[in-house]
Amino acid sequence: MTPDPLNAVFAALADPTRRAILARLTEGDANVVELTTPFRVSQPAISRHLRVLERAGLISRNRRATARFSHLEAKPLGEATAYLARYREYWDESYERLDALLSALKEERPADPKATDPEATDASATDHHAPDRKGAHDGDDQRHG
Numbered sequence: 001m002t003p004d005p006l007n008a009v010f011a012a013l014a015d016p017t018r019r020a021i022l023a024r025l026t027e028g029d030a031n032v033v034e035l036t037t038p039f040r041v042s043q044p045a046i047s048r049h050l051r052v053l054e055r056a057g058l059i060s061r062n063r064r065a066t067a068r069f070s071h072l073e074a075k076p077l078g079e080a081t082a083y084l085a086r087y088r089e090y091w092d093e094s095y096e097r098l099d100a101l102l103s104a105l106k107e108e109r110p111a112d113p114k115a116t117d118p119e120a121t122d123a124s125a126t127d128h129h130a131p132d133r134k135g136a137h138d139g140d141d142q143r144h145g
Helices: 005-013 016-025 032-036 043-055 074-108
Strands: 059-064 067-072
Touching: 005 016, 005 043, 005 074, 016 032, 016 043, 016 059, 016 067, 032 043, 032 067, 043 059, 043 067
Parallel strands: none
Antiparallel strands: 059 067
16 A cells, blocks of 8 residues: 555654754755754754655755755645645635624624613613522522521
8 A cells, every 4th residue: 555645744744843844944955963953852863854754755865975965845845735725715615604604693683782681771670690588599598597
Protein backbone atom coordinates (compact mmCIF):
# COMPACT_ATOMS: atom_id res chain seq x y z
CA MET A 1 0.00 0.00 0.00
CA THR A 2 1.39 3.40 -1.02
CA PRO A 3 1.32 5.98 1.78
CA ASP A 4 -0.71 9.11 1.13
CA PRO A 5 1.70 12.03 0.58
CA LEU A 6 -0.76 14.42 2.20
CA ASN A 7 -0.73 12.33 5.38
CA ALA A 8 3.06 12.56 5.47
CA VAL A 9 2.89 16.34 5.03
CA PHE A 10 0.41 16.82 7.86
CA ALA A 11 2.30 14.40 10.10
CA ALA A 12 5.50 16.36 9.48
CA LEU A 13 3.72 19.67 10.13
CA ALA A 14 2.32 18.36 13.42
CA ASP A 15 5.61 18.97 15.20
CA PRO A 16 6.41 22.58 16.23
CA THR A 17 10.16 22.11 15.75
CA ARG A 18 9.63 20.97 12.17
CA ARG A 19 7.31 23.91 11.50
CA ALA A 20 9.98 26.24 12.89
CA ILE A 21 12.59 24.64 10.63
CA LEU A 22 10.33 25.22 7.62
CA ALA A 23 9.80 28.82 8.69
CA ARG A 24 13.58 29.29 8.87
CA LEU A 25 13.99 27.75 5.41
CA THR A 26 11.67 30.42 3.94
CA GLU A 27 14.65 32.76 4.45
CA GLY A 28 16.92 30.54 2.36
CA ASP A 29 18.81 27.27 2.39
CA ALA A 30 20.58 26.26 5.59
CA ASN A 31 22.85 23.50 6.85
CA VAL A 32 22.22 21.39 9.96
CA VAL A 33 24.40 23.58 12.18
CA GLU A 34 22.47 26.70 11.16
CA LEU A 35 19.15 24.93 11.74
CA THR A 36 20.23 23.59 15.15
CA THR A 37 21.27 26.99 16.55
CA PRO A 38 17.84 28.33 17.64
CA PHE A 39 16.78 25.08 19.32
CA ARG A 40 17.70 23.39 22.58
CA VAL A 41 18.09 20.03 20.88
CA SER A 42 21.06 18.12 19.58
CA GLN A 43 22.26 18.15 16.02
CA PRO A 44 21.26 14.46 15.59
CA ALA A 45 17.72 15.36 16.73
CA ILE A 46 17.51 18.11 14.10
CA SER A 47 18.84 15.63 11.53
CA ARG A 48 15.96 13.27 12.42
CA HIS A 49 13.49 16.13 11.96
CA LEU A 50 15.06 16.90 8.60
CA ARG A 51 14.63 13.26 7.50
CA VAL A 52 10.91 13.44 8.35
CA LEU A 53 10.56 16.67 6.40
CA GLU A 54 12.47 15.19 3.47
CA ARG A 55 10.34 12.01 3.40
CA ALA A 56 7.23 14.22 3.35
CA GLY A 57 8.69 16.10 0.37
CA LEU A 58 8.72 19.38 2.28
CA ILE A 59 12.47 19.83 1.91
CA SER A 60 15.20 18.61 -0.38
CA ARG A 61 18.82 18.25 0.64
CA ASN A 62 21.91 18.76 -1.46
CA ARG A 63 25.63 18.91 -0.91
CA ARG A 64 27.71 22.02 -1.44
CA ALA A 65 31.38 21.32 -0.84
CA THR A 66 31.44 19.57 2.54
CA ALA A 67 28.12 20.91 3.85
CA ARG A 68 24.68 19.46 3.26
CA PHE A 69 22.02 22.15 2.79
CA SER A 70 18.28 21.87 3.22
CA HIS A 71 15.96 23.62 0.79
CA LEU A 72 12.24 24.30 1.24
CA GLU A 73 10.03 22.61 -1.37
CA ALA A 74 6.82 24.52 -2.01
CA LYS A 75 4.75 21.92 -3.90
CA PRO A 76 3.66 19.77 -0.91
CA LEU A 77 2.71 22.88 1.05
CA GLY A 78 0.66 24.03 -1.93
CA GLU A 79 -1.13 20.68 -2.04
CA ALA A 80 -1.87 20.87 1.69
CA THR A 81 -3.14 24.43 1.27
CA ALA A 82 -5.41 23.36 -1.60
CA TYR A 83 -6.79 20.53 0.53
CA LEU A 84 -7.53 22.92 3.41
CA ALA A 85 -9.02 25.51 1.04
CA ARG A 86 -11.90 23.14 0.26
CA TYR A 87 -12.79 23.12 3.94
CA ARG A 88 -12.46 26.87 4.16
CA GLU A 89 -15.12 27.16 1.45
CA TYR A 90 -17.33 24.83 3.47
CA TRP A 91 -16.91 26.90 6.64
CA ASP A 92 -17.45 30.16 4.76
CA GLU A 93 -20.73 28.78 3.42
CA SER A 94 -21.67 27.54 6.91
CA TYR A 95 -21.02 30.98 8.38
CA GLU A 96 -23.13 32.57 5.64
CA ARG A 97 -26.01 30.21 6.47
CA LEU A 98 -25.62 30.99 10.17
CA ASP A 99 -25.65 34.74 9.46
CA ALA A 100 -28.84 34.33 7.41
CA LEU A 101 -30.48 32.33 10.21
CA LEU A 102 -29.52 34.91 12.84
CA SER A 103 -30.88 37.72 10.67
CA ALA A 104 -34.15 35.85 10.20
CA LEU A 105 -34.43 35.24 13.95
CA LYS A 106 -33.80 38.92 14.68
CA GLU A 107 -36.59 39.90 12.29
CA GLU A 108 -39.01 37.49 13.98
CA ARG A 109 -38.22 38.62 17.54
CA PRO A 110 -39.08 42.11 18.78
CA ALA A 111 -36.09 44.18 19.80
CA ASP A 112 -37.77 45.46 23.02
CA PRO A 113 -38.52 42.66 25.52
CA LYS A 114 -40.97 45.03 27.31
CA ALA A 115 -43.20 44.90 24.26
CA THR A 116 -44.12 41.25 24.93
CA ASP A 117 -43.60 40.95 28.71
CA PRO A 118 -46.23 42.89 30.69
CA GLU A 119 -44.38 42.28 33.98
CA ALA A 120 -41.27 43.95 32.58
CA THR A 121 -43.20 47.24 32.28
CA ASP A 122 -44.78 47.04 35.77
CA ALA A 123 -42.46 48.84 38.16
CA SER A 124 -44.38 47.49 41.15
CA ALA A 125 -43.97 43.86 40.10
CA THR A 126 -42.63 41.63 42.84
CA ASP A 127 -39.12 40.25 42.80
CA HIS A 128 -39.46 36.72 41.43
CA HIS A 129 -36.27 35.69 43.18
CA ALA A 130 -37.35 36.69 46.70
CA PRO A 131 -38.68 33.86 48.87
CA ASP A 132 -42.38 33.83 49.66
CA ARG A 133 -43.70 33.53 53.22
CA LYS A 134 -43.02 29.80 53.33
CA GLY A 135 -39.45 30.23 52.14
CA ALA A 136 -37.76 29.73 48.82
CA HIS A 137 -38.36 25.99 48.77
CA ASP A 138 -41.91 25.49 50.04
CA GLY A 139 -40.97 25.38 53.69
CA ASP A 140 -37.68 23.53 53.20
CA ASP A 141 -35.58 26.62 53.86
CA GLN A 142 -33.42 25.86 56.92
CA ARG A 143 -33.29 29.52 58.02
CA HIS A 144 -37.00 29.56 58.88
CA GLY A 145 -36.68 26.57 61.21
